[in-house]
């Protein structure tokens with residue numbers, strides 16, 4: 001039997017003039033899952049999104065949050081090509097989204113109104129999915145449903161809210177997408193069903209290394225599963241970044257009201273709540289040398305507190321702008 005060295009030598013000897021790569025630094029660039037540049041969308045002249053520039057890396061589980069009407073659904077619909085931008089650009093997995101086969105097979109979108117027919121059985125929905133999607137993984141879909149104790153013979157219209165969402169999620173995952181967009185998948189679900197849906201999403205992420213963008217108002221469920229945060233407010237991006245970095249970069253300070261104005265001029269304050277005597281501030285990039293007075297109490301910030309702080313202060317933002325526009 002030939003040793004691996006012999007096989008390696010034989011291969012190399014057939015190639016002439018191989019470049020010496022020993023001292024080269026190789027940089028492998030993976031395109032972002034979603035990249036927007038000055039993206040805007042108007043409905044009958046009214047802006048739902050404007051001047052959105054951000055970049056979300058692949059392989060992340062993204063929490064897309066913001067007040068009602070802040071543009072979350074609009075952003076997801078632009079990402080899947082259901083809407084066209086009014087201004088700017090959006091690229092998804094390196095391509096402009098559209099009704100082409102590559103977008104359709106790489107991206108799965110679960111809208112708020114789940115696309116299931118109430119009169120169909122679960123099996124009939126699977127058959128329809130299989131017909132419409134060339135990369136359909138029927139075996140995985142059946143295995144998933146069996147694991148959830150959802151029978152193929154059950155009628156969609158008779159499913160509970162949680163089962164309904166799970167079937168819709170199964171159909172979305174059976175496409176084997178690289179990017180899964182979920183628009184409020186947890187709405188109207190009880191805590192147990194929410195937990196099960198999130199567990200299913202996490203299993204899919206672990207098994208298939210896909211990117212997930214999940215819009216939701218249910219912060220506690222996002223905290224445990226998401227590692228990237230996007231906050232939209234009034235149609236603008238306020239926050240886009242790695243959750244661990246964001247939490248490390250922000251702090252909550254509490255102290256006597258009379259110290260507030262002095263500190264305000266030395267530190268980046270995102271939001272503050274004042275009472276008669278006390279002030280509580282959400283601050284960014286706070287250096288310990290700026291907070292010398294021992295009457296300040298410093299605490300780490302939680303995800304929900306961070307999001308609420310930014311939502312209360314629409315003029316504040318923290319994210320890296322993509323470097324260049326691309327068409």
Ligand SMILES: Nc1ncnc2c1ncn2[C@@H]1O[C@H](COP(=O)(O)OP(=O)(O)OP(=O)(O)O)[C@@H](O)[C@H]1O
Nearest residue numbers: 043044047048066067068069070071072073074075
């Ligand atoms: N088809 C439409 N025609 C006109 N206006 C629209 C349409 N769709 C959305 N809008 C408006 O665009 C803005 C953003 O709506 P969008 O649904 O994207 O927000 P959202 O953040 O998803 O809200 P929610 O959290 O309530 O689901 C809102 O002011 C909404 O009224």
